[in-house]
Every structure is written in structure tokens, then in C-alpha cells.
Amino acid sequence: MKLIAINGSPRKNWNTATLLNKALEGAASQGAEIELINLYDLKYRGCISCFACKRKDGQHGKCAMKDDLTNILERLETADAIIFGSPIYYMNITAGMTALLERLLYSHSIYSSEIPTIYPKKIQTGFIYTMNATEKYIEESGYKLSLKPHQDFITRMLGKPVELLYSYDTYQFSNYEKYESSIFSEEAKAKQKSEQFPVDCQKAFDMGVRFATNA
Numbered sequence: 001m002k003l004i005a006i007n008g009s010p011r012k013n014w015n016t017a018t019l020l021n022k023a024l025e026g027a028a029s030q031g032a033e034i035e036l037i038n039l040y041d042l043k044y045r046g047c048i049s050c051f052a053c054k055r056k057d058g059q060h061g062k063c064a065m066k067d068d069l070t071n072i073l074e075r076l077e078t079a080d081a082i083i084f085g086s087p088i089y090y091m092n093i094t095a096g097m098t099a100l101l102e103r104l105l106y107s108h109s110i111y112s113s114e115i116p117t118i119y120p121k122k123i124q125t126g127f128i129y130t131m132n133a134t135e136k137y138i139e140e141s142g143y144k145l146s147l148k149p150h151q152d153f154i155t156r157m158l159g160k161p162v163e164l165l166y167s168y169d170t171y172q173f174s175n176y177e178k179y180e181s182s183i184f185s186e187e188a189k190a191k192q193k194s195e196q197f198p199v200d201c202q203k204a205f206d207m208g209v210r211f212a213t214n215a
């Protein structure tokens with residue numbers, strides 16, 4: 001069983017990456033082969049609407065763009081499960097993660113009512129989100145609705161319902177004193193980091209275990 005995690009944060013050692021690494025650790029504890037891809041190490045663009053993947057005489061399921069994502073898209077097809085991870089930027093996933101999903105999902109989608117997806121297999125997927133906002137704010141604001149479209153497309157294109165994990169109220173700066181951040185209480189952030197973040201890490205670990213054992 002192979003699990004690939006994709007980090008859509010530009011930061012390689014912060015909240016999103018930590019949770020993804022926990023999920024990989026969980027999967028590895030069950031003997032899974034694991035890999036982490038840091039999107040912000042790569043140079044690539046989102047879909048350019050060339051429609052090569054839709055041509056009747058073309059290569060369905062293959063994105064024709066040639067850049068650092070070409071090889072990654074091929075590697076993703078070898079995975080039995082994929083966990084996406086993204087910080088919330090302006091109420092949505094990051095630009096890097098959006099561009100990856102455009103390339104991955106659109107190249108495997110087909111404009112036919114009978115078969116919406118030509119992904120080679122049905123795989124388990126997860127999405128881990130990290131954000132500054134508190135759980136209370138997220139629930140009361142209806143914020144989660146902005147995340148539903150990509151969740152629905154992942155489920156539809158990759159074949160199984162995407163599992164979700166939200167990590168709220170994350171610790172954002174290495175030193176709050178150095179940054180203008182007076183709307184936050186560093187004390188409350190530190191409490192969340194020491195009390196809730198480990199719980200979120202355990203949930204991520206459990207997701208990895210579940211994916212490895214269910215595959």
C-alpha cells in the first residue's frame with residue numbers, strides 16, 4: 001500500500017506539514033510505503049485550458065503540460081491513497097494546491113454523463129486544513145462552504161468520499177512579539193498549540209493508520 005501526502009503550504013516544517021507527516025507516520029506504522037511532496041519546491045502552473053486531455057485522438061487522463069508537476073501527476077497514479085494538506089488562505093486552499101487540483105482532476109475528468117472520471121482506480125483520499133480561525137468562528141461563519149467544491153470534485157474524480165480534518169486556531173509565528181499580531185492572544189495561541197494541536201496530530205496519525213489498513 002502506498003500513501004502520498006501533498007503539502008500545499010509554502011512552509012515545510014509548520015502546521016500543515018506536521019499533520020501530514022503524522023498521517024504518513026500512521027500509515028508507515030502499518031507497513032505502508034509513504035512519500036511527502038512539497039508543492040512549493042516545484043515550479044508549475046495551473047491548467048492552461050489546452051484541452052489536450054479531452055481530444056478524441058489524444059491521451060485521455062494525461063495532462064500535456066510539461067513542468068515539475070508532470071512527473072508528480074504520474075507518481076500520484078501509483079498511490080493507493082492521497083492526503084492533501086493546505087493552509088487556509090483567504091477562506092480557501094492555497095494557490096499552489098488549487099493549481100495542482102486543476103491539473104490532477106481536470107485531466108482525469110470526462111465530459112460524459114456515464115463516466116465522469118477516468119482515474120485508473122478508486123482511491124482513498126483525505127484533506128487536512130490548517131487555519132488561524134477558531135472552530136467557533138468557522139462553524140458560525142459558514143466558511144466551510146467555500147471548501148466544498150474541491151472536496152466534491154476530489155470525491156467524484158478519485159472515487160471515494162474524501163475524509164476531512166480541520167486544525168483550527170494554529171500557531172502562526174515563531175515569535176509573536178516580532179510581528180504585528182495584536183488581534184491574537186499569544187497566550188491563547190500557545191495554549192491551543194500545546195493542548196489541541198497534539199490532538200489534531202493524533203487524528204492525522206489515525207487517518208494514516210486507517211488508510212493503510214483499509215486499502
Ligand SMILES: Cc1cc2nc3c(=O)[nH]c(=O)nc-3n(C[C@H](O)[C@H](O)[C@H](O)COP(=O)(O)O)c2cc1C
Nearest residue numbers: 009014015016087088089090091130131132133170
Ligand atoms: C496569505 C495568507 C492568507 C491567510 N488567510 C487566512 C484565512 O482566510 N483564514 C484563516 O483562518 N487563516 C488564514 N491564514 C493563516 C493560515 O491559514 C494559518 O497560519 C495556517 O495554519 C498556516 O499553515 P502552515 O503553518 O502550514 O504554513 C492566512 C495566511 C496567509 C499567509
